[in-house]
Amino acid sequence: MKTVDIEVCFxxxxxxxxGERMLRTVPRGTTLAKLWRQLTAEASGLERLPVxxxxxxxxxxxxxxxxxxxxxxxxxxxxxxx
Amino acid sequence: xxxxxSRRLDVARxxxxxxxxxxxxxxxxxxxxxxxxxxxxxxxxxxEAHEAMALREMRRLAAEAxxxxxxxxxxxxxxxxxxxxxxxxxxIAVSAGHREEAFAAGRWLIDxxxxxxxxxxxxxxxxxxxxxxxxxxxPPRRRAIYPARRGR
Numbered sequence: 001m002k003t004v005d006i007e008v009c010f011x012x013x014x015x016x017x018x019g020e021r022m023l024r025t026v027p028r029g030t031t032l033a034k035l036w037r038q039l040t041a042e043a044s045g046l047e048r049l050p051v052x053x054x055x056x057x058x059x060x061x062x063x064x065x066x067x068x069x070x071x072x073x074x075x076x077x078x079x080x081x082x
Numbered sequence: 083x084x085x086x087x088s089r090r091l092d093v094a095r096x097x098x099x100x101x102x103x104x105x106x107x108x109x110x111x112x113x114x115x116x117x118x119x120x121x122x123x124x125x126x127x128x129x130e131a132h133e134a135m136a137l138r139e140m141r142r143l144a145a146e147a148x149x150x151x152x153x154x155x156x157x158x159x160x161x162x163x164x165x166x167x168x169x170x171x172x173x174i175a176v177s178a179g180h181r182e183e184a185f186a187a188g189r190w191l192i193d194x195x196x197x198x199x200x201x202x203x204x205x206x207x208x209x210x211x212x213x214x215x216x217x218x219x220x221p222p223r224r225r226a227i228y229p230a231r232r233g234r
Contacts, residue, residue, distance in 0.1 A: 012130050012202035013216035049216065054200070057135045073132060073200075077215035080129065080136075080160055080201025081192055082113025082171045 002028040004068040008035070013076045014051070017043055026066060033062035036074065050077055083157040084140045086133045086201075091161050096173045102154040105177035107184040111192050113172040115165070119205060119214075126206040129162040129171060131199075136160065139199045147176070147191055151183040158191065160201055171203075 003025045010018045018039065026035060032053040040046045053060050054073040066072060083099035097110055115127050144156035154177040161171045174191050178184040195201075203214045 009132075011132055011200065012204070013213035015130075016213075054132070054135060057132075057138060059198075073135070075132070075200050076202065076213065078196070078198065078200055079203040079213070079215035080131070080172065080199055081196040082115050 085159045088163040099157040100155040100175040100177040105154045107181040109184040109188040112170040128204040131201040151187040
């Protein structure tokens with residue numbers, strides 16, 4: 001099976017759970033939604049968290065298919081602004 | 083002016099950044115964390131941002147607001163790191179020809195910042211700490227965060 005290597009960055013509560021960044025090899029065709037399901041399978045209690053994804057500093061939808069070398073950011077719900 | 087800073091925010095500086103001879107109205111919003119939240123006494127606050135992306139999103143919101151309300155200038159500054167209770171964590175200033183647009187745009191900008199700009203707040207209490215927004219389920223998503231797709 002062909003695979004792609006990606007880097008996953010975490011923030012705030014997710015950073016405390018998974019660490020700041022993680023290198024990961026996933027099957028070609030993996031979507032961000034699927035990547036997140038895999039991650040939550042390894043760390044329970046997060047399944048219902050409404051996360052958002054960004055690739056190369058732009059928000060992308062969960063249906064985005066990761067590509068070789070992608071830097072993916074996974075965000076918990078934001079809470080800036082006081 | 084768009085900044086993510088780890089030092090105390092200077093409201094006068096943000097205000098000066100939107101000064102414009104064509105502006106009849108300037109509205110400034112400062113957001114300051116309350117001493118108590120949901121009945122718990124907050125002893126310390128920390129903010130974390132994806133800085134590059136937070137700046138990008140703030141600029142994108144400002145451009146949208148300028149187009150929508152015909153504003154003169156917009157400035158948005160957010161603090162990160164440790165923020166003492168009572169000090170502002172965000173300052174937004176807008177200048178416009180008239181007050182209606184300035185108030186409407188200022189309100190919209192802080193609302194949208196709270197919805198989409200990648201910044202997170204951690205509240206520390208005497209007996210623990212919580213990342214706001216990361217509690218089970220999180221707040222409902224009210225509006226789309228993705229830029230409108232162009233027709234192909």
